[in-house]
Amino acid sequence: MVRLTRAQQQARTRAAVLASAREEFIEYGYGAAKVDRIAERAELTRGAVYSNFPGKRALYLAVLVDMVEQANIPLAVEEPGSVGEALSAFARVWLDRLPLVGDAAAGGRLQLRSLAGVIDDDAGRAVLAQTARLEALLLALTLESCASEVTPPRRVRLAELALTILSGSSLVAELAPGFGDPFDRARACGHLASLDLADAWAPPYLPYIAPAAQVQEKWTPPADADDLLSADVVDLASDGVVVVLGGGRLGAAEEAVRTARPGEQVTIVVVTEDPANTGPLIRLRVSDLVACLRQVSPSPLPGHLRFVLDDDARVAAALGLADVGDHTEAAVRVNGGAVVARAERRGAAYAVAATTTARSEGAAT
Structure with missing residues (x-):
C-alpha cells in the first residue's frame, strides 16, 4: 500500500472537494448550493471541506478559477490587423x-x-x-x-x-x-x-504627488513568485519597478505602466486582507481575461509587465510592509539588486516609476 504524504493527501482532498462543489453548483446554482451536500458528494466530513475553504463563496470562486485554469483553449497564431x-x-x-x-x-x-x-x-x-x-x-x-x-x-x-x-x-x-x-x-x-473618445491619460493629481525617497536597501525577494500573465516565475531581483497594491487600489497599476520608461520591467504585486476570498476573485478575473486575450493575439501583453498575487504577503514582507490590506499602495525601484527608491500611500506607483535610474544611482553612491 502506497502511503501518501500530508501534502499529497491535502491535494487529493482539495481536488475531491472542488469536483464535488462543481457538480453541486451546476445542479443547484450558487444560492441553493449546500456545503453539507458537497461534503457528502466528496465522501468527506463538513470539517474537511472547511479546512480547505472557509466558506461557500471561497469554494465557488475556487471552482471558477479551476475551470479557467484547466480549460484547453486554442491560442492565436497571428496578430490581428487592426x-x-x-x-x-x-x-x-x-x-x-x-x-x-x-x-x-x-x-x-x-x-x-x-x-x-x-x-x-x-x-x-x-x-x-x-x-x-x-x-x-x-x-x-x-x-x-x-x-x-x-x-x-x-x-x-x-x-x-x-x-x-x-x-x-x-x-x-x-x-x-x-x-x-x-x-x-x-x-x-x-x-x-x-469612436473618438478623446482618451488622454493626464490625472490632475499627479503634480501633487511627493517624490519617492532615495534609499539604498538590501533586496532579497522570494524566488518563486509566479506571473499570472505568463505563468512564468518572476525575477523580482531584476532592475525595474515593483508596485504593491491592495485589492482596493488596483486602478493605480496604470500609474506605473504609463510612467515607467519604455520596456522597463513593471511588476504589480497584489496583497489582500482576505486571501481566501479576494485573492481568488482577482485571480479569476485576471486569468479569465488573459485567457481570452491569448485567443486574440499570440503576444497580447507587453513582455515587461508582470502580475503577482502575493496571497501570503511574502513579497510585501521582503519590502518591509508589515501591515497590508485592500488599501495598501507602496512601490520601490530596484537597481543592481538593491532598492534605490521607495514610496508609500496614494501616488506611490507614480512617484517611484517617475524616479530615474540615474538619480537613484546618484543617491546610492
Whole structure:
C-alpha cells in the first residue's frame, strides 16, 4: 500500500472537494448550493471541506478559477490587423461562453463565471470595481499593441466601453437566455474602435504627488513568485519597478505602466486582507481575461509587465510592509539588486516609476 504524504493527501482532498462543489453548483446554482451536500458528494466530513475553504463563496470562486485554469483553449497564431479586428475577435471569444437556450440555468451561470449574488458586500464590490479597472487596462494594452501609430493613443476608455457591453450581454444571457444575436454584439464591439473618445491619460493629481525617497536597501525577494500573465516565475531581483497594491487600489497599476520608461520591467504585486476570498476573485478575473486575450493575439501583453498575487504577503514582507490590506499602495525601484527608491500611500506607483535610474544611482553612491 502506497502511503501518501500530508501534502499529497491535502491535494487529493482539495481536488475531491472542488469536483464535488462543481457538480453541486451546476445542479443547484450558487444560492441553493449546500456545503453539507458537497461534503457528502466528496465522501468527506463538513470539517474537511472547511479546512480547505472557509466558506461557500471561497469554494465557488475556487471552482471558477479551476475551470479557467484547466480549460484547453486554442491560442492565436497571428496578430490581428487592426484595433477593430482585435476588439471584434476578443468579443467573439468572450461571447462564446454564453449559455444556449436549452442549458440549465445553474450550469449556465457557472459557464458565465457569474458573480451575481456571490459578491454581495461593500468591500467585495469595491475590490470588483478596482479589478474591472485593471481588466480594462490589460485589454487596452492589447489594443494599443495592435495600433498602427508609432506611439498609439490610450485605449482604456475604449476597453471599458467594450467590457461594459460584454458584461451586459452576460447578464442578459443569465436572465433571458437566447435574447439577441452575439455576432451582432461582436461586430458592434469592433466598430467601437472608430469612436473618438478623446482618451488622454493626464490625472490632475499627479503634480501633487511627493517624490519617492532615495534609499539604498538590501533586496532579497522570494524566488518563486509566479506571473499570472505568463505563468512564468518572476525575477523580482531584476532592475525595474515593483508596485504593491491592495485589492482596493488596483486602478493605480496604470500609474506605473504609463510612467515607467519604455520596456522597463513593471511588476504589480497584489496583497489582500482576505486571501481566501479576494485573492481568488482577482485571480479569476485576471486569468479569465488573459485567457481570452491569448485567443486574440499570440503576444497580447507587453513582455515587461508582470502580475503577482502575493496571497501570503511574502513579497510585501521582503519590502518591509508589515501591515497590508485592500488599501495598501507602496512601490520601490530596484537597481543592481538593491532598492534605490521607495514610496508609500496614494501616488506611490507614480512617484517611484517617475524616479530615474540615474538619480537613484546618484543617491546610492
